[in-house]
Amino acid sequence: MTSNAEHAPEAPRQVDLDKPSSARIYDWYLGGTTNYVVDQIFGEKADRQFPLIKPLAMSNRQWLGRVVRAALDAGIRQFLDLGSGVPTVGNVHEIVREHAPGEEARVVYVDYEPVAVAHSEIILDRQGITKWAGVVRADLRDPEDIFASPVTRKLIDFSKPVCVLMVSVLHFVGGGDDVPGIVARYRRKLAPGSWWAASHITTDDAPAEGAAQISALAESYRNTQNPAWLRDRAEFESWFDGMDLVPPGIVHLTDWRPDAVETLFPKLKAESVRPFYWAGVGQVRE
Numbered sequence: 001m002t003s004n005a006e007h008a009p010e011a012p013r014q015v016d017l018d019k020p021s022s023a024r025i026y027d028w029y030l031g032g033t034t035n036y037v038v039d040q041i042f043g044e045k046a047d048r049q050f051p052l053i054k055p056l057a058m059s060n061r062q063w064l065g066r067v068v069r070a071a072l073d074a075g076i077r078q079f080l081d082l083g084s085g086v087p088t089v090g091n092v093h094e095i096v097r098e099h100a101p102g103e104e105a106r107v108v109y110v111d112y113e114p115v116a117v118a119h120s121e122i123i124l125d126r127q128g129i130t131k132w133a134g135v136v137r138a139d140l141r142d143p144e145d146i147f148a149s150p151v152t153r154k155l156i157d158f159s160k161p162v163c164v165l166m167v168s169v170l171h172f173v174g175g176g177d178d179v180p181g182i183v184a185r186y187r188r189k190l191a192p193g194s195w196w197a198a199s200h201i202t203t204d205d206a207p208a209e210g211a212a213q214i215s216a217l218a219e220s221y222r223n224t225q226n227p228a229w230l231r232d233r234a235e236f237e238s239w240f241d242g243m244d245l246v247p248p249g250i251v252h253l254t255d256w257r258p259d260a261v262e263t264l265f266p267k268l269k270a271e272s273v274r275p276f277y278w279a280g281v282g283q284v285r286e
């Protein structure tokens with residue numbers, strides 16, 4: 001599947017209300033309100049094109065929560081959430097606070113979409129937690145800018161394990177972008193024991209109708225600020241080079257350590273969306 005010669009777009013400099021943005025559309029899928037008419041119109045069309053899109057987004061958000069809790073259980077206390085999106089529900093700092101109350105933890109959110117960044121800043125400020133959580137507006141394709149940001153330097157100690165999250169974001173990085181090279185630049189910065197977690201939309205095991213619908217939806221994203229690329233399992237797996245896969249390895253995200261009871265979107269019937277995402281966590285070697 002995939003790549004074509006086109007580059008993913010430059011990071012937006014200011015709010016673009018002419019074209020829908022993946023951050024705000026995703027907020028709409030999750031039932032949030034930080035989106036504009038242009039995003040809502042796109043979301044409604046996406047919902048008609050692929051009626052599982054909302055449950056798929058919710059299931060991805062549940063996976064993010066399971067990974068953060070697993071990282072905390074493994075002793076990791078620092079999180080770098082790349083392509084963090086609009087803070088809708090189940091945000092990393094909230095999961096940290098709930099799952100490891102009283103623990104010293106650090107969270108840095110990174111996104112290049114101005115509305116996502118502005119709302120993240122407001123939430124952290126309102127919650128009075130800027131001592132341990134911060135936001136960087138940056139393009140994840142420029143890791144060195146993110147490492148050099150004063151927020152990252154203040155909050156993240158790269159000599160200790162960090163959980164780097166690239167959840168539902170790499171399908172917006174493609175064309176001329178060197179995804180394995182970008183991932184390797186993060187991996188090289190990380191201390192042994194760090195985690196790199198990624199989820200990615202796919203059609204590998206999808207029924208023909210669903211695969212056709214997702215492909216049509218990916219085409220529609222070409223008219224947004226964030227064109228999307230589909231990948232197969234082999235390509236996704238190759239990005240974990242130099243890392244050991246954390247059990248259960250690379251699986252459909254609904255199969256990655258499912259919780260008996262989900263508190264986020266408890267009514268979601270995740271089985272229906274099972275074939276449409278790959279997910280995995282790699283641990284940086286000694």
Ligand SMILES: C[S@@+](CC[C@H](N)C(=O)[O-])C[C@H]1O[C@@H](n2cnc3c(N)ncnc32)[C@H](O)[C@@H]1O
Nearest residue numbers: 023026083084085111112113139140167168172
């Ligand atoms: C579908 S949302 C995912 C949000 C969150 N990670 C989650 O899974 O719940 C994708 C986010 O990635 C952001 N994004 C896409 N490409 C990016 C890039 N090159 N650098 C930084 N953020 C990016 C978008 O602005 C959007 O907020």
